[in-house]
Amino acid sequence: MKHFPEQLADxxxxxxxRHFAPNQEEYERLASEGQSPDTMIVSCCDSRVDPETLFxxxxxxxxxxxxxxxxxxxxxxxxxxxxxxxxxxxxxxNLRVKHIVVLGHSGCGGVKACLDHEAARQTSAEFITNWMxxxxxxxxxxxxKHGGDSSHTLLxxxxxxxVKTSLTNLRTFPCVQILEGxxxxxxxxxxxxxxxxxxxxxxxxxxxxxxx
Amino acid sequence: MKHFPEQLADxxxxxxxRHFAPNQEEYERLASEGQSPDTMIVSCCDSRVDPETLFxxxxxxxxxxxxxxxxxxxxxxxxxxxxxxxxxxxxxxNLRVKHIVVLGHSGCGGVKACLDHEAARQTSAEFITNWMxxxxxxxxxxxxKHGGDSSHTLLxxxxxxxVKTSLTNLRTFPCVQILEGxxxxxxxxxxxxxxxxxxxxxxxxxxxxxxx
Amino acid sequence: MKHFPEQLADxxxxxxxRHFAPNQEEYERLASEGQSPDTMIVSCCDSRVDPETLFxxxxxxxxxxxxxxxxxxxxxxxxxxxxxxxxxxxxxxNLRVKHIVVLGHSGCGGVKACLDHEAARQTSAEFITNWMxxxxxxxxxxxxKHGGDSSHTLLxxxxxxxVKTSLTNLRTFPCVQILEGxxxxxxxxxxxxxxxxxxxxxxxxxxxxxxx
Amino acid sequence: MKHFPEQLADxxxxxxxRHFAPNQEEYERLASEGQSPDTMIVSCCDSRVDPETLFxxxxxxxxxxxxxxxxxxxxxxxxxxxxxxxxxxxxxxNLRVKHIVVLGHSGCGGVKACLDHEAARQTSAEFITNWMxxxxxxxxxxxxKHGGDSSHTLLxxxxxxxVKTSLTNLRTFPCVQILEGxxxxxxxxxxxxxxxxxxxxxxxxxxxxxxx
Numbered sequence: 119m120k121h122f123p124e125q126l127a128d129x130x131x132x133x134x135x136r137h138f139a140p141n142q143e144e145y146e147r148l149a150s151e152g153q154s155p156d157t158m159i160v161s162c163c164d165s166r167v168d169p170e171t172l173f174x175x176x177x178x179x180x181x182x183x184x185x186x187x188x189x190x191x192x193x194x195x196x197x198x199x200x201x202x203x204x205x206x207x208x209x210x211x212n213l214r215v216k217h218i219v220v221l222g223h224s225g226c227g228g229v230k231a232c233l234d235h236e237a238a239r240q241t242s243a244e245f246i247t248n249w250m251x252x253x254x255x256x257x258x259x260x261x262x263k264h265g266g267d268s269s270h271t272l273l274x275x276x277x278x279x280x281v282k283t284s285l286t287n288l289r290t291f292p293c294v295q296i297l298e299g300x301x302x303x304x305x306x307x308x309x310x311x312x313x314x315x316x317x318x319x320x321x322x323x324x325x326x327x328x329x330x
Numbered sequence: 331m332k333h334f335p336e337q338l339a340d341x342x343x344x345x346x347x348r349h350f351a352p353n354q355e356e357y358e359r360l361a362s363e364g365q366s367p368d369t370m371i372v373s374c375c376d377s378r379v380d381p382e383t384l385f386x387x388x389x390x391x392x393x394x395x396x397x398x399x400x401x402x403x404x405x406x407x408x409x410x411x412x413x414x415x416x417x418x419x420x421x422x423x424n425l426r427v428k429h430i431v432v433l434g435h436s437g438c439g440g441v442k443a444c445l446d447h448e449a450a451r452q453t454s455a456e457f458i459t460n461w462m463x464x465x466x467x468x469x470x471x472x473x474x475k476h477g478g479d480s481s482h483t484l485l486x487x488x489x490x491x492x493v494k495t496s497l498t499n500l501r502t503f504p505c506v507q508i509l510e511g512x513x514x515x516x517x518x519x520x521x522x523x524x525x526x527x528x529x530x531x532x533x534x535x536x537x538x539x540x541x542x
Numbered sequence: 543m544k545h546f547p548e549q550l551a552d553x554x555x556x557x558x559x560r561h562f563a564p565n566q567e568e569y570e571r572l573a574s575e576g577q578s579p580d581t582m583i584v585s586c587c588d589s590r591v592d593p594e595t596l597f598x599x600x601x602x603x604x605x606x607x608x609x610x611x612x613x614x615x616x617x618x619x620x621x622x623x624x625x626x627x628x629x630x631x632x633x634x635x636n637l638r639v640k641h642i643v644v645l646g647h648s649g650c651g652g653v654k655a656c657l658d659h660e661a662a663r664q665t666s667a668e669f670i671t672n673w674m675x676x677x678x679x680x681x682x683x684x685x686x687k688h689g690g691d692s693s694h695t696l697l698x699x700x701x702x703x704x705v706k707t708s709l710t711n712l713r714t715f716p717c718v719q720i721l722e723g724x725x726x727x728x729x730x731x732x733x734x735x736x737x738x739x740x741x742x743x744x745x746x747x748x749x750x751x752x753x754x
Numbered sequence: 755m756k757h758f759p760e761q762l763a764d765x766x767x768x769x770x771x772r773h774f775a776p777n778q779e780e781y782e783r784l785a786s787e788g789q790s791p792d793t794m795i796v797s798c799c800d801s802r803v804d805p806e807t808l809f810x811x812x813x814x815x816x817x818x819x820x821x822x823x824x825x826x827x828x829x830x831x832x833x834x835x836x837x838x839x840x841x842x843x844x845x846x847x848n849l850r851v852k853h854i855v856v857l858g859h860s861g862c863g864g865v866k867a868c869l870d871h872e873a874a875r876q877t878s879a880e881f882i883t884n885w886m887x888x889x890x891x892x893x894x895x896x897x898x899k900h901g902g903d904s905s906h907t908l909l910x911x912x913x914x915x916x917v918k919t920s921l922t923n924l925r926t927f928p929c930v931q932i933l934e935g936x937x938x939x940x941x942x943x944x945x946x947x948x949x950x951x952x953x954x955x956x957x958x959x960x961x962x963x964x965x966x
Contacts, residue, residue, distance in 0.1 A: 122518055122531040123429055126369065127542050129386040130529050136775040137383060138527035140739065148378045149437055149525035155377040157338065163417050165367040165393045166360045168382045171349065174341040174598075174768050181377045184396040185413040186420055195456070197409040201397040204461035205375050208398055208439060211455065217335055225361060227420060243423065244407070249416035306334055313361035315350035315564065317342050319334040330339050344598050344768065351560040352810070386776070546942055546955040547853055550793065551966050553810040554953050561807060562951035572802045573861060573949035579801040581762065587841050589791040589817045590784045592806045595773065598765040605801045608820040609837040610844055619880070621833040625821040628885035629799050632822055632863060635879065641759055649785060651844060667847065668831070673840035730758055737785035739774035741766050743758040754763050 141177070148178045155181045158209040160202070160284065161221040162188045162228070166312050169221060181209050187228030188221055189252050190284040193291045203291070210293045210303065218288065222281040222309045229277050232257055252287075253280050278327050281307040281320065353389075360390045367393045370421040372414070372496065373433040374400045374440070378524050381433060393421050399440030400433055401464050402496040405503045415503070422505045428515060430500065434493040435522040441489050444469055464499075465492050490539050493519040493532065565601070572602045579605045582633040584626070584708065585645040586612045586652070590736050593645060605633050611652030612645055613676050614708040617715045627715070634717045640727060642712065646705040647734040653701050656681055676711075677704050702751050705731040705744065777813070784814045791817045794845040796838070796920065797857040798824045798864070802948050805857060817845050823864030824857055825888050826920040829927045839927070846929045852939060854924065858917040859946040865913050868893055888923075889916050914963050917943040917956065 138145060158181040159169045169175070169182055183205045190202050209215045231243065232250040235257070256279040260272050285307050288294050297303035307320030309327055318327035350357060370393045371381045381387070381394055395417045402414050421427045434441075443455065444462040447469070468491040472484050497519050500506050509515035519532030521539055530539035562569060582605040583593040593599070593606055607629045614626050633639045655667065656674040659681075680703040684696050709731050712718050721727035731744030733751055742751035774781065794817045795805040805811070805818055819841045826838050845851045867879065868886035871893070892915040896908050921943050924930050933939035943956030945963055954963035 121516065121534055122520070122542065123369070123516075126385055126429075126431070127531075130384060130542060132386045133384050134527050134529075136386070136778050137771065140775065141771065142527065145378070145527060146525050149523075152437065152439075153377045157335070158375075163370075163393050163395050163420070165365045165391055166357070166389045168380075168387075168389065168394075170380045170382060171389070171772075172342060172345055173338055174345045174349075174772055175380075176767060176771055177378050177380065177383070179377055181375050182380075182396050183375050184394050186416045189411075189413075191411045191413075194410070197411075198406070199401075199403045199409075199412075199461055199464065200457050201401075201403075201413045201461060204398045204440075204457040207455060207457040208375070212439065217338075219338070225364065227365075227424065228416075243419060245412050245415040245419040249411055249413060252411065304333065304335075308334070311361075313358050315346050315354065315357060317346070319339075322333055330334065330342060341768075343600060344765075347561065347565065347600055348595075348598055348773065351564065354560050545940065545958055546944070546966065547793070547940075550809055550853070550855070551955075554808060554966060556810045557808050558951050558953070560810070566951065569802070569951060570949050573947075576861065576863075577801045581759070582799075587794075587817050587819050587844070589789045589815055590781070590813050592804075592811075592813065592818075594804045594806060595813070596766060596769055597762055598769045598773070599804070601802050601804065601807070603801055604804075605799050606804075606820050607799050608818050610840045613837075615835045615837075618834070621835075622830070623825075623827045623833075623836075623885055623888065624881050625825075625827075625837045625885060627881040628822045628864075631879060631881040632799070636863060641762075643762070649788065651788075651848065652840075667843060669836050669839040669843040673835055673837060676835065728757065728759075732758075735785075737782050739770050739778065739781065741770070743763075746757055754758065754766060 145177065153178050153181070153213065155179055155213060156215055157181070157217045157219065158183070158206075158213075158215045159219050159221055160188050160190055162186065162223055162226060164223060164226065167221070167223045167310055172221075172310060172317070181205075181213060181215060186246065186249055187226055187232075187253070187280060188284065189249070189280065190220065190287045191252060192287040206288070206291060207293065210297060214302075216302065217304050217306060219306045219308055220281050220284045220288070222277045222307075224274065224277065224309075224311045224313065226273070226277050229253065229280055230273060233272055233276060253283060256280065256283050278309055281309060282325075285320070357389065365390055365393070365425070367391055367425060368427055369393065369429045369431065370395070370418075370425075370427045371431050371433055372397075372400050372402055374398065374435055374438060376435060376438065379433070379435045379522055384433075384522060384529070393417075393425060393427060398458065398461060399438055399444075399465070399492060400496065401461070401492065402432065402499045403464060404499040418500070418503060419505065422509060422515065426514075429518060430515065431518045431520055432493050432496045432500070433520045433522060434489045436486065436489065436524050438485075438489050441465065441492055442485060445484055445488060465495060468492065468495050490521055493521060494537075497532070569601065577602055577605070577637070579603055579637060580639055581605070581641045581643065582607070582630075582637075582639045583643050583645055584612050584614055586610065586647055586650060588647060588650065591645070591647045591734055596645075596734060596741070605629075605637060605639060610670065610673060611650055611656075611677070611704060612708065613673070613704065614644065614711045615676060616711040630712070630715060631717065634721060634727065638726075641730060642727065643730045643732055644705050644708045644712070645732045645734060646701045648698065648701065648736050650697075650701050653677065653704055654697060657696055657700060677707060680704065680707050702733055705733060706749075709744070781813065789814050789817070789849070791815055791849060792851055793817065793853045793855065794819070794842075794849075794851045795855050795857055796824050796826055798822065798859055798862060800859060800862065803857070803859045803946055808857075808946060808953070817841075817849060817851060822882065822885055823862055823868075823889070823916060824920065825885070825916065826856065826923045827888060828923040842924070842927060843929065846933060846939065850938075853942060854939065855942045855944055856917050856920045856924070857944045857946060858913045860910065860913065860948050862909075862913050865889065865916055866909060869908055869912060889919060892916065892919050914945055917945060918961075921956070
């Protein structure tokens with residue numbers, strides 16, 4: 119216990135006093151009845167993008183997966199541990215969420231590593247390189263299209279393409295296909311700009327990201 | 331755009347107007363300077379346990395991985411996508427975080443599925459069963475120790491054992507071993523009780539969870 | 543211009559940059575289409591109780607009257623200027639709001655002056671005494687009921703009785719009677735506690751204020 | 755309680771959780787010490803013009819009167835209820851504010867009703883017509899000056915003349931005269947344009963409104 123960072127302990131006490139105590143009845147209800155969120159968010163680990171804050175959420179409202187660059191791998195049953203797939207299965211089959219939002223953001227370190235892949239591959243960043251390789255096809259298409267542009271120019275575009283790739287991958291899961299087909303589940307893409315606070319959402323018809 | 335849930339759009343607008351706008355300078359600074367959080371949290375997707383709220387965090391302070399049951403798989407270089415490993419690598423090598431906290435919680439649906447594994451295995455919950463199998467050894471040890479106890483009794487104990495398992499797995503990563511050995515990285519375990527708001531942290535010496 | 547307080551000018555610039563600029567399209571729309579709020583709030587001038595903040599409101603959502611102690615005088619056509627009546631008429635007939643909320647609060651200086659009326663009457667506070675005399679009947683009933691209790695004890699009760707008096711007065715206006723009778727307008731009472739943040743609302747059946 | 759609009763209740767809960775909780779210490783201090791704002795604002799009920807937002811105010815900073823068209827009636831001791839006079843008295847004598855700002859705005863429905871007085875007088879808008887008659891002299895002067903101009907052209911000018919009228923009326927109050935004479939109170943006029951976000955303030959020397 120003495121090892122636990124005092125700053126975190128102090129901030130927890132603040133939460134306990136300020137948030138938890140005045141809302142204890144609600145927490146007790148959530149504890150006894152269990153959670154029943156309507157929405158699942160797939161977002162990035164980035165410390166500047168907290169989905170609960172961005173969507174003014176209350177406890178019990180958002181089921182949240184966070185990994186580097188808010189990626190969803192495609193459906194596959196081989197391999198060992200599939201964290202995102204397990205979360206997706208739990209959200210779709212147990213919680214029966216009605217919406218899944220893939221939320222990208224500006225200045226994403228993971229997407230940047232994908233663009234600087236040669237640099238990254240030569241360092242010891244083996245897991246990042248491997249994880250971000252989900253976006254290699256999207257990256258290669260962008261580089262081909264734009265020629266020798268610097269990663270700086272391509273970053274915002276690849277962040278958005280990454281959201282589209284994750285949505286495509288989501289639709290490779292049988293449970294998503296079935297529920298979306300029945301109109302019981304909707305998929306959405308979004309992109310948050312940290313400097314301006316702008317949220318863009320993916321328009322299905324045009325395939326473009328538009329300001330909310 | 332018209333497909334995006336109006337409730338989420340409305341809540342985003344309130345964030346933008348009432349939270350982002352008054353703090354825009356800080357967001358602009360974070361956007362231009364990049365993130366430099368001190369702490370990485372591994373926590374659960376559960377909608378009732380938001381680590382930013384629990385630790386009264388400001389934007390830029392916590393690098394957060396969220397998956398079902400806040401698990402860290404052991405180090406392994408085979409297989410395809412390793413989401414947690416990529417996040418860990420990014421946090422340890424790029425961000426050079428000083429603390430990693432594995433945060434469990436009460437009423438965890440993932441841990442419950444691990445205890446009810448026979449039931450779960452017979453349903454279509456293939457990914458959950460597979461993902462939670464990381465805790466099978468801990469579960470079997472508990473069942474052996476307690477005999478025919480119902481899962482209800484074992485749930486709180488397995489939630490805490492799961493945190494310990496993840497800490498053990500974290501230490502199988504070479505970068506964690508090296509940084510912890512040099513005193514540049516500290517690992518912590520914690521468990522949050524939703525009904526009472528109590529946070530317990532793992533005492534290294536005793537191996538027990540104690541109230542903060 | 544040089545007389546205008548620099549602090550206010552500075553804070554306006556902050557608003558212009560932080561709130562107005564990013565939401566300019568919405569303001570332009572509101573300017574060209576006019577306002578169409580659903581809700582009218584009658585609240586106090588008190589600097590600690592801003593209804594827009596309390597209800598996380600966006601521009602265009604709340605039509606707000608603020609006077610000392612959030613009072614509505616009864617309908618009467620004599621006398622010269624009837625500020626609240628004019629606002630009520632505008633809200634009910636022009637804007638066709640669907641809800642009117644009378645919002646009281648703890649530590650109300652106006653209600654306190656009504657309780658300390660003897661003290662107030664001997665000072666030069668002629669207008670306050672006169673304005674707050676709307677609550678004299680409610681105050682006298684309370685004092686009779688509680689005997690020689692200090693104003694300290696009666697304050698929270700008279701704040702809530704004041705809300706009820708204003709609701710009663712609202713119902714003396716013909717337009718309110720008609721619209722409420724047709725189900726096109728609903729009246730609500732509420733009380734905000736500054737120290738704890740608790741909002742109580744008036745339950746119509748029981749006539750009691752209950753936590754939200 | 756079940757009658758209270760769910761939308762308002764939900765927005766209050768978000769205020770409580772996301773705004774009140776993190777600022778609770780400040781609210782507790784304000785509750786125990788009482789308010790001591792420096793500035794009183796007289797502004798309009800219009801839902802598009804929230805003075806706390808416009809001046810980026812914190813709880814405890816602005817004492818706010820809001821009525822139709824931000825009017826201050828002249829000092830008079832007859833008649834029954836004088837809402838603005840009571841607020842003014844409270845602000846000047848009890849709170850000892852240092853500044854009073856009369857804040858007009860574009861597209862003001864009350865001022866428009868004053869310009870369309872013939873139309874208004876024939877409708878049932880008895881209170882509005884009566885309340886806005888405070889600006890009849892200013893209106894008549896403008897119409898005389900401009901000839902047969904449409905109300906559209908005169909509206910922005912009458913909004914600004916209304917602010918001047920209210921400042922003139924403020925100076926009919928003995929307490930204002932005394933405090934202003936002693937240099938302990940300053941009066942200011944301002945006008946906010948909803949479409950452009952421009953704030954103009956009244957220059958005392960020239961009697962003109964100038965951009966801040």
